Amino acid sequence: MMLASPASNSLRRSPLLVCILVVLCIQSYYLFKYNSQATTRYVREDYSSKGPYAPGAGTKVETVIVTRTALVGPTGTNAVLQHINVPVRSAPIHDIVLAIKTGATVIHARVPIQLLTFVPNFPNTLVYSDLKSKIGDYKVADALARVSADEAGSTLKYWRKLQDVQAQNDGLSDSEGKMGDLKEGWALDKFKNVPILIETYQKFPDASYYLFIDGDTSLIASNWLPYLIDLSRKHDPVKSPIYWGSMALLNNVPFGHGGSGYLINQAALRKLIPQDKLYDETFLLDLERNYTKLASSSCCGDLVLGQAMTDRAGVTVKHKWPWYQGETWWSIPYHESNFCSAIGTLHHVLPEDMQEIWDFEQHMLKKNGMDKWRPDGWTDEYEGGFKQWKFSDMPREARSQDLKQYKNILFRDMFDYFIAKKLPQEAEKDEDGTMTQSARRVGWDNRSWKETEWNKDKIKKEGTLDWQKDSILNEKNCRIACETYQKNCIQWYYRDGICGLSPKLNYGRRLRNDGTYDEWKKLGISGWIPDRVEKKIGEWRSKCPGTVA
Ligand SMILES: *[C@@H]1O[C@H](CO)[C@@H](O)[C@H](O)[C@H]1NC(C)=O
Ligand SMILES: CC(=O)N[C@H]1CO[C@H](CO)[C@@H](O)[C@@H]1O
Numbered sequence: 001m002m003l004a005s006p007a008s009n010s011l012r013r014s015p016l017l018v019c020i021l022v023v024l025c026i027q028s029y030y031l032f033k034y035n036s037q038a039t040t041r042y043v044r045e046d047y048s049s050k051g052p053y054a055p056g057a058g059t060k061v062e063t064v065i066v067t068r069t070a071l072v073g074p075t076g077t078n079a080v081l082q083h084i085n086v087p088v089r090s091a092p093i094h095d096i097v098l099a100i101k102t103g104a105t106v107i108h109a110r111v112p113i114q115l116l117t118f119v120p121n122f123p124n125t126l127v128y129s130d131l132k133s134k135i136g137d138y139k140v141a142d143a144l145a146r147v148s149a150d151e152a153g154s155t156l157k158y159w160r161k162l163q164d165v166q167a168q169n170d171g172l173s174d175s176e177g178k179m180g181d182l183k184e185g186w187a188l189d190k191f192k193n194v195p196i197l198i199e200t201y202q203k204f205p206d207a208s209y210y211l212f213i214d215g216d217t218s219l220i221a222s223n224w225l226p227y228l229i230d231l232s233r234k235h236d237p238v239k240s241p242i243y244w245g246s247m248a249l250l251n252n253v254p255f256g257h258g259g260s261g262y263l264i265n266q267a268a269l270r271k272l273i274p275q276d277k278l279y280d281e282t283f284l285l286d287l288e289r290n291y292t293k294l295a296s297s298s299c300c301g302d303l304v305l306g307q308a309m310t311d312r313a314g315v316t317v318k319h320k321w322p323w324y325q326g327e328t329w330w331s332i333p334y335h336e337s338n339f340c341s342a343i344g345t346l347h348h349v350l351p352e353d354m355q356e357i358w359d360f361e362q363h364m365l366k367k368n369g370m371d372k373w374r375p376d377g378w379t380d381e382y383e384g385g386f387k388q389w390k391f392s393d394m395p396r397e398a399r400s401q402d403l404k405q406y407k408n409i410l411f412r413d414m415f416d417y418f419i420a421k422k423l424p425q426e427a428e429k430d431e432d433g434t435m436t437q438s439a440r441r442v443g444w445d446n447r448s449w450k451e452t453e454w455n456k457d458k459i460k461k462e463g464t465l466d467w468q469k470d471s472i473l474n475e476k477n478c479r480i481a482c483e484t485y486q487k488n489c490i491q492w493y494y495r496d497g498i499c500g501l502s503p504k505l506n507y508g509r510r511l512r513n514d515g516t517y518d519e520w521k522k523l524g525i526s527g528w529i530p531d532r533v534e535k536k537i538g539e540w541r542s543k544c545p546g547t548v549a
Contacts, residue, residue, distance in 0.1 A: 090222030102215030255306020443520030449500030
């Protein structure tokens, strides 16, 4: 007797059904196979071995195909690893080399998010740390590899320690991602800037521009192409030297602040390192030794670089704030002086801020209708980097294009996107029930103290007025100082004996404390005067281009 299920019975009876099932099986096999390969494919240059500018590389670009495999569930659904949205990317800029400086103890906390957000817009990017390593497919160079030990002195102890730790698996980071002693890491940092400059120039001697930033610097990537086109029209990058940044001054040495980023063009680099000396190791060693020696008795590497540019190249940094600036969205003092300006760089950017800034850029590109913008004369070959878009030799169309049509992303936009809705809006009652003009936040630092800070020492100065003396006594007096005695004050901050008053708008952030309300109060209270804030923002906004007053 044969036991047969109804299904196998019907199968036997219907060869057509069998046939259909077999076809379906084969089809789903191929579907599965196809889906598990190459859902997303992208091509990028292997800049770290031989960039398109490297000697001998010619115009041929070495490429690495990165294939990302999607996980395919048994039902054929792509479960994870898919891009949720196709990112909006502005044009990649190949003719600028981006050099990121970081350190082994912070690299994993900072650099990966840079690589995932704005870095792909700068295909020729080099990452420098104090320990050779990799992040994904990106090579990380050791910026100290060429530093002269006899000039650097005892600080290099820590560098050797890092290498021992790496070699012996001695715990560069613990399971919570905390790493080493930051202070020691900082001591090495000042030796890096000049060697990074030398190596970056050697790797890409034909680039028009070199932009140097830190691991906690963010760029508004899309603003950079129109910026560099405009700059190149005014100053030929191979003939007219440029060293631009946010100028700082220490011991009378002017220099571009490192975290804010500084831009150097080829003409300026040639003045520091003549072209015929580019591979002259004796010359380069001499140069490096001179500035390593200077670094060992100096505070910071960006200052040493400023000194080298001034002394040897005869090029002094030009102050180009706020395009280059040292704050992030919540620490920027928004004011008439920056509100309508385009943003080039942001600094002290926490990893989570970096993601938000990237989201903000994508939002603005779409909002401004600039997501598909390309300069006149741009072709697919430039897009892929197969043909070099040289700023020193741009297509004629780009030279005469009206760039005023381009809508840059402004500080105003950042204020609107991040802050406008978050600011406390409602003026509050005082402890004794009287209405005040201020909205407050307890345990919050809005950084008003960065503008005018009244404290115990400052009120001792001759000519201090009574309201200024009183302002440091308590929160109420500080608030009244802002509301009543300073017409241009729009926000205040009070903490034990410190009263900060500011005519600029700063959002700030929560102060860290796990304690009680009273302890929060000790940490500080921030107040804004909503009516004045609204009025001021309105005034600043009316001055932005395209704004009807
Ligand atoms: C290094 O310093 C020495 C002594 O001041 C100077 O003669 C030499 O030209 C410098 N070399 C470079 C490459 O800066
Ligand atoms: C987080 C932060 O920036 N805190 C600052 C608060 O204000 C005091 C001065 O009043 C600064 O010393 C802190 O650094």
